[in-house]
Amino acid sequence: MALTSESTTIWKGTLFEGSGDVNLDSSGLANFQVTWEGRSEGVSNMTNPEELLAAAHSSCFSMALSLALAQAGNPPESIQTTAAVTFEAGKGVLGSHLLVSARVPGITEAEFEAFAADAKDNCPISKALAIPITIEAELA
Numbered sequence: 001m002a003l004t005s006e007s008t009t010i011w012k013g014t015l016f017e018g019s020g021d022v023n024l025d026s027s028g029l030a031n032f033q034v035t036w037e038g039r040s041e042g043v044s045n046m047t048n049p050e051e052l053l054a055a056a057h058s059s060c061f062s063m064a065l066s067l068a069l070a071q072a073g074n075p076p077e078s079i080q081t082t083a084a085v086t087f088e089a090g091k092g093v094l095g096s097h098l099l100v101s102a103r104v105p106g107i108t109e110a111e112f113e114a115f116a117a118d119a120k121d122n123c124p125i126s127k128a129l130a131i132p133i134t135i136e137a138e139l140a
Contacts, residue, residue, distance in 0.1 A: 040089050050085040057096050057125045058083035064123035068115050077103035098135040112139040
């Protein structure tokens with residue numbers, strides 16, 4: 001069964017002076033304000049499309065890694081993933097870097113790194129991105 005998730009943004013004004021509100025329609029869990037300053041200058045009380053992309057990437061990767069480990073008979077105790085998405089004005093999204101630490105009893109560091117690399121390449125968000133994706137994976 002296919003599931004479609006929806007978010008709506010209402011933008012008012014020009015790119016540089018305007019602002020927008022992003023609503024997570026499907027879940028109704030959050031509404032975020034976005035502005036150019038939040039995107040280009042890192043204003044702390046606003047989000048930006050790259051932060052939202054990082055949230056999608058880190059959660060999707062964690063879920064894919066958890067599934068692969070469990071299917072191989074090594075369910076993880078925990079997985080912590082940070083996705084750092086880099087944006088540069090005039091160039092766009094330059095990449096996503098995944099920083100992963102996990103507790104997985106019964107596997108070696110090399111085995112974990114192989115699972116992490118596979119999840120990096122095959123989680124649905126990674127597959128949807130046309131940007132370089134790098135990773136650092138560490139078994140805790």
